[in-house]
Amino acid sequence: METLHSHHVSTFIFIFSLYIPFLSLANDIITPIQPLTINQTLVSSGEVFELGFFDLRNDNNLYLGIWYRQIQPRTYVWLANRDAPITSSFAKLTIGGDGNISLVDRAEAAVWSSNRSTMAVDTVAQLLDSGNFVVRREDDENPENYVWQSFDYPTDTLLPGMKLGLSRTTGIDRVMKSWKADNDPGSGDYSYRININGFPEFVFLNKETVIYRSGPWNGIAFSGTPEMKGVSMIQFEFHNTFDEIYFSYEMVNSSVYSRLLVNSAGYLQRFIWTANAETWSLYWQFPRERCDNYGQCGRFGVCDMNSFPICNCLNGFRPRDEYAWFKLQHGSNGCVRSSKLDCGSDGFLPLKNVKLPEGSKAFIDRSMNLSECGEICKRNCACMAYANMDVTRGGAGCAIWAVDLMDMKQYAGYEGGGQDLYVRVAASDLGQSPTTINSKNGNNVVKIVGITVGICAGLITLLILVYLKRKNMRWSKKSITYRIGLQESIEGETKMDELDLPLFDFTTLAIATNNFSDANKLGQGGFGCVYKVAETRLATIVELS
Template identity: 45%
Template sequence: MRSVPNYHHPYTFLFFIFVFILFPAFSVSAKTLSSTESLTISSNKSIVSRNGTFELGFFTPGSSSRWYLGIWYKKISIRTYVWVANRDNPLSHPNGSLKISDNNLVIFDHSSNTPVWSTNLTVGTSKSQVVAELLDNGNFVLRDSNNNEYLWQSFDFPTDTLLPDMKLGWDKKTGLDRVLRSWKTLEDPSSGDFSTKLETRGFPEYYVFNRESIIYRSGPWIGNRFSCVPEMKPIDYMSYTFISTNEEVSYSYHMINTDVYTTLSLSSIGTIQRQTWIEPAHTWRQLWYQPKDICDNYEKCGNYCYCDSNTLPGCNCIRGFEQRNDQEWALRDDSAGCVRKTNLSCDGRDGFVVVKKMKLPDTAATVVDRGIGLKECEAKCLKDCNCTAYANTDIRDGGSGCVIWKGGLLDIRSYANGGQDLYVKLAAADLDVKITSHGGIIGSSIGVTIFLLITIIIFGYWKRKQKTAITIQTPSVDQVRSQDLLINQVVLTSERYISRENKTDDLELPLMEFEALAMATNRFSDANMLGQGGFGIVYKGVLPDGKEIAVKRLSKMSLQGTDEFKNEVRLIARLQHINLVRLLGCCIDKGEKMLIYEYLENLSLDSHLFDKIRRSTLNWQKRFDITNGIARGLLYLHQDSRFRIIHRDLKASNVLLDNNMTPKISDFGMARIFGRDETEANTRKVVGTYGYMAPEYAMDGIFSMKSDVFSFGVLLLEIITGKRSKGFYNSNRDLNLLGFVWRSWKEGKGIEIVDPIIIDSSSSALQTHEILRCIQIGLLCVQERAEDRPMMSTVMVMLGSETTTIPQPKRPGFCVGRSLPETESSSSTQRDDELSVNQITLSVIHAR
């Protein structure tokens, strides 16, 4: 039997008086809010769902003085907000309350006795009392106390998060169009620049907007997922629902296992992401996010053109189409797209080419008929002169339904796994092409092979006949020319066929003339110089059409030779990511080797971070955003790109910044490709930059993803402290920057190492906490033993979470450091930038 306290006992009574007088913030939870009750900030009361999963109450983000009414998960350790009521009308002081007034939920500011937020219901004439309740699924509802009819519900007004059973989309009955809108920043829940909306026209799909501009498109719902979210695979604990009728167009998901917590949210940087709570690790695990790479960007390539992150260039014309503007295409400006080689005849002679594993084109202006199959769809498209392509609306059970495009085909991309077949209409003259991209077939690749074999056999038979013939007849000039032409055609066709099969080994890159680059850079004048390093000089150039470029002219005495040059071209040309620099072309001319990059207005990170004037513009939020961008780029190299790539020279001067201060990793001259089953490799030529190299790499020539993680950790600590790792020295005689940070951290003085520009007495407690967490993450990355360092995927989780438990770091690696002053000898004959460790020559390349 449960014991019942004796409230009449004088000590018990005094105890409760003591609690309520001295601790007014003592939390009291309720299940509902009646019309005679109120929820005040000062009482610290809250409303909790019956199953204890969700809690509703007032909160302040960080140490802000602004107060909001919100809903968060109660059962998990990380405070995760899923809904905010007055996101754009916060209370400026803790003198407000939530109450039911005139059958409406209202937040009152008691200082001015005015409402700052309301449900704004006009049908407030219910005969019985109304009550507010937080349901088990996180839906906050206002209902009649005598029945379960909802007068209002928070699920109709989402903020940045879509919870299970919450709908995204349009409802004709209520006139609601439910959209997600991001928080402005991690600390500011007000409406941000990014929004997600389900487009109801044509073949429905959802878009992500940056204000009014589309930045990402999900592709249409194709039966079991959205077309361009291949990661959206069936999960045993969750099911999806998509409704498309005249009355409603919506998407939602339902939890089969209610013990699993998962959300779909729009972040403050514009990514739509699916996360699941992992209880043992006490963290949110990201299942997928979009946009992920450069091909996810809306209309990355123009009309009749698809993006492929594994090809060079990334934009490719659909078979039967050609580049609209060759000059712009050569410079990787693919926005002009492609045009037909041959106009359609519309007389029944036109046909179709199938391109496989594609993200379907933008579907806003399409015609959908779910009652017919693929053959009927083809016939319908052939009869319509305006029809340019068709596909199935549902890929399940072999495919069904019909969607027809009229006009251009925009925002297409290919997938290694995922997507679906798209049938594009071509003129009869262009149907002679045998092989389409991604396996699309008009004839057959087998047919090409058979043709080549037959031709070679005939040629061999003819040659043997020539040798064994008793009577030799001298062929005519025309016969010789015909035979040579046949041989050349066979050889050319074979080479093209073979090169198509081995295109990863011989990628092409636009070659530019030396004279054109000389003119663009004003004959490589000093006035155009952007920077100088061990490999050469980088110049700004302007092409005749006004396009700005950056030209890296390698020094003839540079340590980066032809092999490194080819390596950089081959590697970076294959990479497509928003946080990697874009290579436009190259030049090889009489000993000159040059790389042409996109021009980035804000130059390199080190030009801001270590400059007394520019560094003042780098507040903590900018530095944190730059850190996240670098981490995403490195994660792409290690995990998400087609090839696993180890950069080996990550440093501040190799991170470039665009006009929006978006970081882009550059300089892949020292990078190495890893196989998917490789974890580390060894080299006797250790080349890197002083202060950034991992101990195992500098000492033993062993490099891996963990050596890149070490470099990232050093870079993160530079971003926080504003101090260079290379050449670091302080009066406390620390070995290097890592030693300085480590000693301060161990002494509990971590905040003292932070760049004074980004932290002062006005800094919020949340910002200070975030900075200290980043110092801890940086120290984890630079631990001496490679196996102790986290992978970049783990680093991303730690950076993205405010309260995830982070392990305590161990001692960092100090294998290559600046000697202490008393041990330096003026008689030393060894150069500072050349070190020999364990018989390995270490060529240290100075920062550019």
């Protein structure tokens, strides 16, 4: 019995020793001697994120990715081999002696790798609660010393703490790129990336075509993204230093989940996880309206969803194609100056609450104030507009545009979007109101049309009277009765107003002028339009007694 007991104990110790490497390994880490196989996952220490293999369409295409552990259905936030799926039923993630992590297939061929050229020894790979998958030296947990990190290589999602932008020291350009389709994580056509030229801003692209731009950072938010203002649960940051230029955000409460997504349908979306409803709520989305579309109103045009048509020209400008502008509501041809500039007498009119023009060719100077910026622009005859770079603390910095102004959007004051832009105009235009845009009332065009129609109608009436007298038409001694209002029924009989002078209602005038046809238009002057009236048409609407 003693011998048998000793044998069992020895056997148990031997079996247990086989599991010591696995049991001693934390479930968020892989090491050179313990890779991650197809039937295993890594779970971050707080069980926020999980990393492992998955087959998205049951087509034997294996991907390595990261998703929220506690959220169903799965929400993927990062993929390693999005464009190189493993097509066999075997795969593992290893970390080599040089510090590179590699995804290999059955033949030990690397399908994907971190591909670092600098060697690092004694390294481990770890999944963090931030969703960042990092390679670090085993005894160094300083984030600044990570050998490699997934946060530098975003796919379609930006998580809190991730940087979107360019590291000037490493050359890494962090770009978000959509999936091809909801069930295909391959690199799609849509991307969100920084344009570092001129006045830096982010652009949303369909392949190489800009479809939306954020507007430049003004110290509080991007000038074309008013939704960023007044958001208490998220802290936004924009850094532009010698070493790097990037945008990032943090959640004030880390237990609240939020993600920025470039989706396969062509939208930039921010989602917030609603725990009670167990669903992702759409917080904002771009483009959200026609005025968000890049170049909607062309050069020197301003888009305003509160006006009709939505495209407007600045004072001192007129539509390049008036027919397309007013008849077709198509303003992409933009505006041209109606008054010639004279550098010495030109001035500047402020455009309030506007998304600043496309800034890739703008000149910027952090040291100038707004007054100095205006003086520089005034002396430079090529300068078309200027603005503050930063609107905080009373404004600071200078941005100057010496090119045609493109892709401006007007915001109403209550929307909190945009900032002030000072636009160069001829001296003859300085006496006008600051812009053709009234952010408090979007019905200006409708009012103008109504007034013009009223004036035209009055002139047409006068023209008809003169025409009738010149033709010596025979009028009855009795007053001619015209239908000018609602009929009043008295004791079963219809009574109509009788006037000594002939009056015509709007419908009558429309008939007489063939619905104010351009073919009947004689001209127009300071008081409105003048139309001719066909005698045959007049005969059908005037009763002679």
